[in-house]
Amino acid sequence: MSAKSAVRNTTWAELKVGDSASIERTCSVQDLILFAHVSGNLNPLMLPSADGADEKTDPVAPSMWVGSLVSAVLGNILPGPGTLYRAQNLSFLGRVHVGEKVKVTVVCREKREEPVAVFDNKIINAVGQIVCEGTSEIEAPTVAQVIEARHLPSLIVDTADHFGRLVVLAAKLPPLKTVVVCPDDHNSLSGALLSADRGLIEPILIGDPERIKAAAKAMDADISRYAIESAADPHLAAARAVAMVLEGRAGAVMKGNLHSDALLAEVVKKDGGLRTQRRISHVFALDVPTLDEILYISDAAINIAPDLMTKVDIVQNAVDLARACGLEQPRVGILSAVETINPAIQSTLDAAILSKMAERGQIRGAIVDGPLAMDNAIDVEAARTKGIASLVAGRANVLIVPNLEAGNMLAKELTFIARAEAAGLVLGAKAPVMLTSRADNDRARLASCALAQLYEYWRREGRAFGDQATVAKAAE
Incomplete structure (x- = not known):
């Protein structure tokens, strides 16, 4: 010794x-x-x-x-x-x-x-x-x-509540009129009511009125002050929610107790949906105990196998959300299985092109680099060991995955193994769509509402909400 x-x-x-x-x-x-x-x-x-x-x-x-x-x-x-x-x-x-x-x-x-x-x-x-x-x-x-000399096992202690700070910041904005689709179970209804109580949304409940009232009764909640619109089934409820946004009666949509496919089918319809010129994509925002800031992952819910130009919109959507939440210049890592360009792996080619497009201003507001593997995108020592000199490698706070399967697995591994807290938002549509899992708790829905509030302000004003000191504190 x-x-x-x-x-x-x-x-x-x-x-x-x-x-x-x-x-x-x-x-x-x-x-x-x-x-x-x-x-x-x-x-x-x-x-x-x-x-x-x-x-x-x-x-x-x-x-x-x-x-x-x-x-x-x-x-x-x-x-x-x-x-x-x-x-x-x-x-x-x-x-x-x-x-x-x-x-x-x-x-x-x-x-x-x-x-x-x-x-x-x-x-x-x-x-x-x-x-x-x-x-x-x-x-x-x-x-x-x-x-x-004894070296104790490492401990992961989540000492910062990044979502909590965003909720406090978003609550300073006027409540966002939000259609909550099929809030007829405990998780979906309680999340909507909690978000309303915190001043983030003004909910309009749409679905089967009897099922919604039964859910409220089971949780001893008073919903008498909220409007309830009747819809016979989830598909009709989703269609009506989209129509209410188009009519100007609501500024956002929140998923309740229905399949994501049923809601998204109405959101992405060419006629009567919420499409814009930009491709619609989904972003997971994760509060990971081992990280000092929120991690954004896209796309893990909508675009199954995106081509290059779809990835351009996926990246821009994620960058806009990160900036809306206080990151002045997000660091975007384009993920693949390896960090070198390999013509046999299409995602490495896409990553290299996306990086160059960002340099030429075709993706705005962020530093973009790739291809990067997961280890050297997140860990500085891993990037240093592999000799990667980059402003992003080891410090990425936005991760763009090759396809939906990779993104979904990554986000859920972080949630269920690394104990990250997750929120989700659909971007690129005419209004933000809070797309949470039916199993998500109240806090996930509350955080998703905060994301929607801050993103909608960004879309409307072209800047993050709050003075620079407040936004920086929210982003810590």
Whole structure:
């Protein structure tokens, strides 16, 4: 074992009065989240805000977390492995906040009958103020040990609620009149009502009135203030929803308890649908615990095997949504199985052409690069290992997949394996369409409404909603 990978303890016999050891530690949001999980202490003063609604950005570290740093010095350094506590006395003289660095020092004050020793403890902040002091009575190890330094398993802690911030931002806009198609089960109706309560939408419920009322009764919800339009079956309900948008009675459509095909068939109809000059596509927005910003994936729901020119619209639609949500210049990775151009793999050729089209201004508002494989699109180290020099590689926040199958599998793997939260929006139509899975929860529908609000503002005004500071905060 090398010196760097091993720790040698100090036995009671070797320990001398006056011996000391120190560590430095910076308090992070992750520390507070993990401590809350372990201790069960959910004091709001000691946790970041849950949904971005609270302007408080400086939570206080729990005093016991601060005190626990003493045990790190005693157990890891002096006396080190084999140390056991007998007693601990601490006085807390100051507070530690997220981002503050502290220095923790222990000094051997007294050796008692073997194996007992007493240590003075002091914790000071970056400006030299004492935030904690006290004494530790411990049992020092009596046998010398050289212990290999232990590397703990990695933890994924989702410390940022990106969707929550977008919901807060979108709620500052007037509610968007939204036709909710067949909201006749718990998930679809409760999501619509939650979005209405948060001020994102003004719902118009369309479908079988008796089924809608039965769903409301089952969840003890009052829907008397909302308009209900009767439609005999899901296909008629979808057709009527599209017609209401064309008539100017609604500005968006939300999918309820019906198959996506039934709704999309009416949206993409050549006559009487919501088509525009741009190809309609779907974008998944995912709040992934391991990423620092929302990840956008397209197209995973509408275009089965898009050709090159369809992909141009798919990319532009995704870029526009990302910019509407606060990304000033999205980084778009065009995915394939490999990161090199291979004439036998059509998606690598498409990726290279799309990258060049973006350079020539045929795709606007983003940096586009490809082909990229999933690893080197997302992970900087993977991109560096493969020698890819790019402004996108390792940092992509928009991913364009080769076909629907790849996109759908990728989005659902992130949702069900990586525990990402997902929202979905259909773009390129005359109005945004919130296309969520029937199994999606209230939060997915709420986030989809926020996307629709911000995207509709972008379409109307040609810029993201809010001042630059507000939008940047929402995008963090």
